[in-house]
Amino acid sequence: MLLKKNIPFGYVFGKIKYEILMVAVYSMLVNILYYQYGYKNISIPIAVPMVLGTVLSLLLAFRSNQGYDRWWEARTIWGAIVNDSRSLSRQILTLTASDYPSEELESFRERFIKRQAAWCYSLGQSLRKTDPLKGLERLLSRRELNYVMKYDNVPAALLLLHGRDIKLALENGWINNYQQVSLDQTLSKLCDSMGKCERIKNTIFPATYSLYTHFTLLFFIVLLPFALIDSLGFMEIPLVVAISASFLLIERMGISLQDPFENKPTDTPVTTIARTIERDLRQMLHEQHDPQQEEVLDHPKYYVL
Incomplete structure (x- = not known):
């Protein structure tokens, strides 16, 4: 998702x-123990967290790449x-x-395209675990709504209605057998795309990898103040906070990217894409499109290209 406006500073650091x-308080306690109470033997060589930080950087880079x-x-x-x-x-x-278009054929075309x-919309909403029928009453007839309500997978039910309408078009002579095959192939592509989205949604990132990486990050943050306390004095506190924030933000970035259908500002803007599709399809039907509808984006705070 490409953003026209910068992400607010408060949103970024609000996550951590x-x-x-906690890191600031912890660093301050280490600083007090070292300088106020004279615990000089708590410092450690800086090479220890450096080696651990190198390993941690590789782990976080791998996670970020996989999430992206x-x-x-x-x-x-x-x-x-x-x-x-x-x-x-x-x-x-x-x-x-047809050379002699009928009212029934025009109704068929409008019903089919609006159902697409x-x-x-239904696919995007179901991937985000929200109501897959929300807002569809303006695109589907009452009969179609009552039909798809019976199914757990509403997008699959809508594709089934597509297939039945294609069969109806063949029986009425609006298309021939070759055209039916071509239309069915396009439906199969849509079904494949739906299955791929469901695979991403239902395949979680390995929990053990996330857990081990997080523990390594915590261990690195715990050791960092002891490595910097001997040479930086009070400045050790803001430096530890800055380094810790960098690693924590990289970890959170990977976590956010690995779930692209969680209805967050960082996910795939499925509602905005569906809105664009609706606009184009309505224009194919020569219907007047309401430009105000395009303002309804996934996240009003962020504007996508």
Whole structure:
């Protein structure tokens, strides 16, 4: 997600404010013990945390790369959903073209294309574990809503309705067998994209790796004040806080990126993408698009390109 505006400073450090406060208090206690009470033997060689910091940097880099790969894969999948949604709508409008268009055919096209826009919203909302039917009453008929309510996987139910409508179009002579196959292939691509998103959502990052990395980070922070106390004096406190904040922020960044469907400012902007798809599909139907709807983004504080 590309941001036009900078992320607020308070949002970034708000994620680690309690950890930073604890580190500051801990560093201050070490400083007091060393200078006020004369515990000079608590200092350790700086090489000890340096070696541990090097190992920790490699672990955090690996985690961040893996988290970004998951985030980028999710964004790539939703890019494919945009393309396939446009392709499916184009096929419906062009392959069902007739010299004598009927009211039934026009109703079929409108129902099908609006249902595709509803599918995009429903998929994004189901991935975020929110109500997959929220806001779909303006795109689906009451009959369609009652039908998909019976299913646990609402996006899959909407694709099933797509498939039934394609069969109906074949029976009515609006498309031929070859066109049916082409439409069904596009539906299969959408189904594949849905499955890939569900795989990312349901495949958690190994808990043991996260736990071991976090323990290593805590051990590094615990040792850091003892390595700097002998040479920096009181300045050891802000330096330890700054170094600890850097490592903690990198860890949190990896955690945020590894879950691209958690409805956070750092996740894949599925609602915004679905809004773009709806705009394009409505314009294919020659419907007037309400520009105010484009202001409804995933996170109002952040503006995406």
